[in-house]
Amino acid sequence: METRKRVLTQVNQGQLSVSLGAKILGISRQGLWKLRRRVKQQGLQYVLGHKRGPKPYQKIWNKTPVWIEDTVEKLFTEYGVGCDRLSWLLDDCAIELSRSTIYRILVRRRLLVVHKKHKRGMVILYAKGYPGEEVQMDTTEPLGKSGPTLITAVDDYSRWGFGSCYFGNRSKQAAVFLKHIVATAPFPIAAVRVDNGSEFQGKFKTMCQQLGVTIIRNPVRHPTSNGKVERMHRTIEEECFWRVQAKPNDLDYARYWLSRYLAWYNTKRRHGGYQMKGRTPQERIEEWILHKNTPILYKEDVNETLIRYTR
Structure with a gap:
């Protein structure tokens, strides 16, 4: 510190040149000029400089309360x-x-543990062009093999969800579920995407033919083709069944809470999926009806919900 003071004093008095003084202190000429200006403004006590950034005695202006x-x-x-x-x-x-x-x-606050990020492989995200263009459908057993089968369907465009629970996993039950969602959906359903399971054969195929619904099957061992409904399975397990502590042998209890959850899921729960932008499925459908051109499918087959929204 004394050396710095002596060099600065000699430079200020003209006894040393700026270049020689900077060389002695091991800094650039510009750095020496900044040091001289700071010492001139604040005194020799700042000859060593000070750390940048927030000071312990200064209040951080953007600190979260x-x-x-x-x-x-x-x-x-x-x-x-x-x-x-x-x-x-x-x-x-x-x-x-x-x-x-x-x-x-x-x-x-130690509520999250920071993990090293893993590089994600190349994934092509997509969303269909209008509600009902394609509905993904699948089954799972969220409460174990002894519990009921959960069958769910989700609209690819709006993420409008459907679901039901029953014991067993046969094509007759899948056909009844398809007939139900076609009758209750707030949009016409043109196609359903399913895997190659036995529950989507037999009577399910017959019901699709009767309703005029096209069947699109996933490639074998390719569950990512049904990614939206697979994610919905996990969402229902985490946000519904786990929270209400559903039991494998209580079918009515699971159905009751599933129906309540889906009502909230479709109208109140905001979604962060591709092209959803934090909107609910209902908002996504309403926005499409108000701002997009209606395809031929809607002109021929319009239900009460669409009539109400397009008046």
Whole structure:
């Protein structure tokens, strides 16, 4: 420090040139000029400089208030959802936070463990052009082999979901489910995408022919072709059956909570999938009806929901 003071004093008095003084201090000429200006403004006590960034005695202007961080922690603990869902829940509480800020709060409070990111392979995302163009359908056993079969269907364009539970997994039950969703869907269904399971043969094929619904089958061992309905299975398991503690032998209980969940899923739950942009399935359908051209299918087969929305 004394050496720096002596060199600066000699440079200021003209006893040393700027180039020689910078060489002695091991800095550039521009750095020496900045050092001289800082010392002139703030005194010789700043001859060593100081660390950049926020100071412990300075209040950080953009620091998230503690009560907001507490709200984020409470919502994460209660719902166990990711940063996108948390941002939507905070919007309902009139709190606006970015996804990255929510992530940093969770990491800072030890609620998330940071893992090394794995590089994702090449994936081609897509969405159909209008509601009902293609509905993905599949079955699963969320409560184990002894529990009921969950059959679900989801519209590729709007993510409007359908679901039912029953014991067994036969084509007759899949046919009854298809007839039900065709009658209750808020749009005409042109095609269904299914895998090659036995439940989608026999009476299911006959029902598709009677209803004029085209069957599109996935390639063998290619579940990614039905990715949207596969993801819906997981969503129902995590957000419905697990939360209400559904039991394998209580079919009525599972059906009751599934129907309540699907009503909320289609009208209130915001979606973060491809082209959804945080909208609900109902909003996606309404937006298409108001702003897009109606295809020939809709001109020939319009149900009450579409008539109500297009008046």
